[in-house]
């Protein structure tokens with residue numbers, strides 16, 4: 485395995501500070517969209533929160549990491565606290581996950597700055613803005629970041645990767661993921677980045693359905709992947725194997741045009757999507773029912789209500805649970821966000837903007853705290869599981885973490901937020917596991933990509949590097 489000293493020598497851009505080491509190691513947020521960690525760590529905060537909530541139904545890999553590698557996760561948390569000047573650390577774990585909670589509590593007990601944060605089992609406890617609220621009682625400003633209230637949230641596997649980079653000079657070449665659904669042996673797998681999804685499924689006994697598709701990620705926020713040769717990436721937290729005709733697959737693959745037509749035709753303005761909206765409940769002026777009403781005028785209308793879609797976390801609660809008509813405010817919001825981003829729209833969430841229609845009808849004030857009914861409107865994960873007809877697959881994997889051993893990997897040059905990595909190897913190059921194959925483009929947001937196995941580069945283009953064991 486190539487060590488980070490090797491990696492470090494290949495560029496002058498990064499250094500030996502914690503952000504530098506995280507950048508060298510190609511660490512990105514393991515729990516979400518893959519924001520490059522070296523950029524996120526460049527800050528000063530008073531609180532760091534280890535996010536072990538793992539609120540997506542059916543996923544178990546974060547809990548497994550905490551149970552098996554509690555000391556490493558705590559080491560990562562302490563490194564981040566030291567680097568950012570934080571005086572407090574929280575570990576967010578669900579109360580019912582007693583093994584993970586006990587392991588983390590034991591590992592943290594000698595450091596008085598770290599406290600356990602026992603979370604209820606509702607969705608989405610792991611949304612970082614929700615987690616910040618639950619940990620500190622502070623509302624992240626609309627359109628803002630936890631940083632705005634002095635907090636930094638890092639997924640527990642990201643913290644594990646940080647400790648591994650610092651203490652063992654290991655770059656990110658593998659990740660933990662849950663393989664579940666219609667497979668013979670649901671398991672937590674430690675997979676080499678770039679392993680084909682079908683190979684990971686085979687490791688778990690293979691599909692139990694004739695025509696499988698896979699939801700990559702969790703059932704709420706994951707996306708449907710039909711090509712089972714697609715590779716595992718740094719952000720693949722789960723593979724949920726389902727029959728192609730499963731309701732969740734049908735729902736997730738409905739074309740946007742159909743969703744919009746349905747919204748215009750049948751949205752009854754019942755407001756349930758707003759009443760249960762996780763961001764609305766922490767006090768943000770996001771009212772999905774109003775957006776659904778407004779889309780008759782177009783997704784890119786320069787309209788305050790339309791712009792409020794930028795506040796949506798895409799948690800999927802409104803779509804999967806709240807809407808009585810089977811509509812998808814979450815998908816509509818996502819489409820609006822994409823269009824506004826393409827148009828280069830810069831949102832302004834100041835008081836002057838977005839005020840129209842979004843003030844409290846009684847007081848005329850923008851709420852500065854969570855809605856009073858928030859506690860009553862939290863949706864237990866178990867209810868979501870049964871609503872989306874996944875109860876049959878809601879099993880805890882038993883047995884050890886399985887390890888992949890691929891002879892071929894496909895490394896995508898974009899596995900993170902920002903620009904794709906610049907290709908730095910050619911077809912025919914021999915690489916060792918851990919060698920850099922993709923570099924952060926000069927002056928851009930991005931993350932390094934490392935070889936996850938040793939072998940020969942058989943394909944190297946703008947999108948990917950394929951390595952074959954020799």
Ligand code: SF4
Pocket residue numbers: 757760761762763764770772795796797798799800801802803813814817
């Ligand atoms: S996906 Fe729906 S419930 Fe979740 S934040 Fe967006 S509008 Fe609210």
Ligand code: SF4
Pocket residue numbers: 750751752753754755756757758772773776806807808809810811812813
């Ligand atoms: S829950 Fe569904 S039907 Fe009701 S307002 Fe929201 S989108 Fe419309």
